[in-house]
Amino acid sequence: MxxxxxxxxxxxxxxxxxxxxxxxxxxxxxxxxxxxxxxxxxxxxxxxxxxxxxxxCSSGMLFNFGQEPPTLKAQKVRLNNVPAHAGLAAVDAYIGCTELPKEDPLNKIHPGRFKYGGAHVIEDLLRGKAVRLFCESYGTDCYPRRELEKDVTLADLKYAQLxxxxxxxxxxxxxxxxxxxxxxxxxxxxxxxxxxxxxxxxxxxxxxxxxxxxxxxxxxxxxxxxxxxxxxxxxxxxxxxxxxxxxxxxxxxxxxxxxxxxxxxxxxxxxxxxxxxxxxxxxxxxxxxxxxxxxxxxxxxxxxxxxxxxxxxxxxxxxxxxxxxxxxxxxxxxxxxxxxxxxxxxxxxxxxxxxxxxxxxxxxxxxxxxxxxxxxxxxxxxxxxxxx
Incomplete structure (x- = not known):
């Protein structure tokens, strides 16, 4: 039994x-x-x-890169020239793994053969490499800065979740x-x-x-x-x-x-x-x-x-x-x-x-x-x- x-x-x-x-x-x-x-x-x-x-393919990183004076409300964000979605909050953004660079020089030489994108940004950060952060803003009284460009590592990010x-x-x-x-x-x-x-x-x-x-x-x-x-x-x-x-x-x-x-x-x-x-x-x-x-x-x-x-x-x-x-x-x-x-x-x-x-x-x-x-x-x- x-x-x-x-x-x-x-x-x-x-x-x-x-x-x-x-x-x-x-x-x-x-x-x-x-x-x-x-x-x-x-x-x-x-x-x-x-x-x-x-x-x-349906993967990405939600991140916050922190404020520094003067404060900024990011309207456009790129990491290593790969666009991230910034329509969230002041310094929050999301980068999709399939996103491609705004300008891809390699693509001009070899059409259709993409080599670098959002996934590579994520892996670079995880491997401890610095990536170039670029932000644009329209400026407000509480967030007066209009542009920010600097290198960041994973340790620099206040928040980084897949x-x-x-x-x-x-x-x-x-x-x-x-x-x-x-x-x-x-x-x-x-x-x-x-x-x-x-x-x-x-x-x-x-x-x-x-x-x-x-x-x-x-x-x-x-x-x-x-x-x-x-x-x-x-x-x-x-x-x-x-x-x-x-x-x-x-x-x-x-x-x-x-x-x-x-x-x-x-x-x-x-x-x-x-x-x-x-x-x-x-x-x-x-x-x-x-x-x-x-x-x-x-x-x-x-x-x-x-x-x-x-x-x-x-x-x-x-x-x-x-x-x-x-x-x-x-x-x-x-x-x-x-x-x-x-x-x-x-x-x-x-x-x-x-x-x-x-x-x-x-x-x-x-x-x-x-x-x-x-x-x-x-x-x-x-x-x-x-x-x-």
């Missing part, structure tokens, strides 16, 4: 503090569930750590190009006639595949973010709570996303890196890991998801995607993509990952280590994120 397994986050945290918690990475949990079944796995395992390291509107996609497209010319996309360059297929996910390590119905992830969930501590602050933009799912509950299209925040000053540049994407622009590769508490048998089952369980839609970025057509050329599993070759329209096609699997595993391992050392406790969501 089996008995239903029920645990609480508080109980698991006590085990973490006592050094008794059993913590596995999502990759380790696959074999554990296969070997023991979900009931025994739920009894034995307390936490499963996930991880992903992938370009996440505030990312859309990270950790639950699933995403496998991108191909059925036109007769090469095209340049946020999924990387796509060769003509489907000669490559680019995909982006960490598969069985990916956070939202391990909690497909967001039973343990919501507002207030503490996460590993960029090597430091961050928090989920809600659903990400373009979050789709009603995707089609396969028989295992895994969405078979782009679906759940998370909005997250974390203190940049506590992060590690190994897990926050600028990315230049040929012919498209720039992005920010983020390392994010989310701990999944094994509260019951269902959570053991969900965290036992394998690469073979994850299906992704193949989409044509040459014709369909830019025209808003949702047509899929079929489904392919992450396990198939990992072989380096998939079938597209009956033809063998090279499969190319944008997500680093080795770094994703490292994120999951680092989070596991922190929990085992009692340095990272779990939190319960104070508000759920819609998932159905």
């Amino acid at each position: 089996t008995h239903e397994v029920k645990k609480t986050v508080a109980e698991i945290n006590r085990r973490i503090e006592q050094g008794k918690a059993v913590v596995l990475t999502a990759a380790e949990m696959v074999e554990t569930v296969r070997r023991l079944g979900k009931v025994k796995a739920a009894k034995e395992v307390d936490v499963v750590t996930t991880g992903t390291f992938s370009p996440m 505030l990312n509107p859309r990270n950790c996609y639950q699933n995403y497209n496998v991108a191909v190009n059925l036109t007769s010319r090469i095209i340049y996309t946020y999924m990387g360059p796509l060769k003509p006639n489907a000669r490559n297929a680019n995909f982006a996910t960490a598969g069985e390590l990916s956070p939202l595949f391990n909690d497909p119905y967001l039973k343990t992830i919501g507002l207030g969930t503490r996460i590993f973010m960029g090597g430091g501590v961050g928090y989920v602050i809600g659903a990400g933009t373009q979050h789709d709570p009603k995707p089609k799912r396969n028989e295992r509950g895994i969405p078979i299209s782009a679906s759940g996303t998370l909005m997250v925040k974390g203190d940049l000053k506590g992060m590690n540049p190994r897990y926050v890196r600028a990315v230049s994407i040929l012919g498209y622009g720039v992005s920010l590769a983020m390392g994010i890991g989310i701990p999944i508490p094994i509260l019951n048998e269902d959570m053991a089952f969900f965290t036992g998801v394998s690469d073979a369980d994850i299906e992704m839609p193949i989409k044509d970025y040459g014709h369909d995607y830019p025209n808003g057509v949702g047509r899929s050329l079929g489904l392919v599993t992450y396990a198939e993509c990992r072989t380096g070759e998939i079938m597209v329209n009956g033809k063998k096609t090279q499969a190319v990952p944008l997500t680093s699997l080795s770094m994703s595993l490292e994120v999951a391992e680092k989070l596991k280590e922190k929990i085992q050392q009692g340095k990272f406790l779990l939190t319960e969501p104070v508000e759920p994120i819609p998932s159905e």
Whole structure:
């Protein structure tokens, strides 16, 4: 006879503090569930750590650069000539990771081949480098200064938080190009006639595949973010709570996303890196890991998801995607993509990952280590994120 397994986050945290918690990475949990079944796995395992390291374009830094006499109300702000949004308050601004310089000399020489942008500013600051701050203002009685230009470092900033509107996609497209010319996309360059297929996910390590119905992830969930501590602050933009799912509950299209925040000053540049994407622009590769508490048998089952369980839609970025057509050329599993070759329209096609699997595993391992050392406790969501 089996008995239903029920645990609480508080109980698991006590085990973490006592050094008794059993913590596995999502990759380790696959074999554990296969070997023991979900009931025994739920009894034995307390936490499963996930991880992903992938370009996440909807990311940026909210910062405050402080006042100095005479005071200023910034109307326009640039960092290393990359524009930041300044319509917030006197010396608050937000720089998006995909923003490009006001003037890009390199772009005049090599059109479309962007090398530097907001993501690079963020990484430069995190690496301790000075960046050039330039501000313009129209001047008021309380804020008389009209212009400010100086070098600043991360230590100089009064406040610097990564505030990312859309990270950790639950699933995403496998991108191909059925036109007769090469095209340049946020999924990387796509060769003509489907000669490559680019995909982006960490598969069985990916956070939202391990909690497909967001039973343990919501507002207030503490996460590993960029090597430091961050928090989920809600659903990400373009979050789709009603995707089609396969028989295992895994969405078979782009679906759940998370909005997250974390203190940049506590992060590690190994897990926050600028990315230049040929012919498209720039992005920010983020390392994010989310701990999944094994509260019951269902959570053991969900965290036992394998690469073979994850299906992704193949989409044509040459014709369909830019025209808003949702047509899929079929489904392919992450396990198939990992072989380096998939079938597209009956033809063998090279499969190319944008997500680093080795770094994703490292994120999951680092989070596991922190929990085992009692340095990272779990939190319960104070508000759920819609998932159905």
